[in-house]
Amino acid sequence: MVAKTLCTSLLLALPSLIIGALNPSCAPGGNLNLLPFNLQLPIGSAGDPTTITAAKLKGCAGYQDPGKDYFYTDPTDGSVVMKVPGSPSSTGCVTTTNSQHCRTEFREDSPSSWDPNAAVNRMNASLMVVTADDSSRGTVIGQIHMDASASTKPVVEIYINKSGVISAGVESTRKGGDEVFKTLDTVPLNQRFSYEVRYEGSVLSIGINGGTLKTLNATGLDTPLSYFKAGNYNQGESPSEVHFFDLQITH
Secondary structure, three states: OHHHHHHHHHHHHHHHHHHHOOOOOOOHHHOOOOOOEEEEEEEEEOEEEEEEOHHHHOOOOOOOOOOOOOEEEOOOOOOEEEEEOOOHHHHOOOOEOOOOOOEEEEEEOOOOOEOOOOOOOEEEEEEEEEEOOOOOOOEEEEEEEEOOOOOOOEEEEEEEOOOOEEEEEEOOOOOOOOOEEEEEEEOOOOOOEEEEEEEEOOEEEEEEOOOOOEEEOOHHHOOOOEEEEEEEEOOOOOOEEEEEEEEEEEO
16 A cells, blocks of 8 residues: 555656756747746846846747847757846946846746735745856845836845845835845755745745745835845956746736
């Protein structure tokens, strides 16, 4: 009976293992569900970076950077590689009008925004940071951003630096420029880890590697309409590289 039960359990688990395997021969949209996102690249024209829509990202034959400079599938493990060459001054990369930094980053677009008072707003990511930029707090690997109707600033940004220190910066007001930082954990570079960020029931919280969620104070923002972002948002002068193995949004 025990052997039969064990065999049944393995058979039930097998499909999920197969589904979870990443295909190095597929574009990123064939391995991750990118339908909720568009993709911003560090190229284009000043103030107007190239944006790839969800429709173009979708599927095994979806978009990836032909030169493999910014966005493509890792040929070994199938992870989604997201690179930024550095800063506008050091590399000529392109930023948005409201930022001084370049990014290869997903922006939630379906829905385009949501209410933080709702019961469920969550983003889960499994990733590995190969290279963090040379800024003190490092590369931003995830965000909750305020909708344009409320502000041009983020609610919270998740950073990782060259020492593997993961921290969160929460804006204190909608005008921005007054982030309060909290250290979350330390994970060595080139090591896979996960994070979960929630902004639901008016409470903002983040957990690393399935650990206890840490509540962050965002009361000064008065629960603005928001959206998720994830990827590689470089904050320094040097290159950064982030690999995503999984990325999921739940509302």
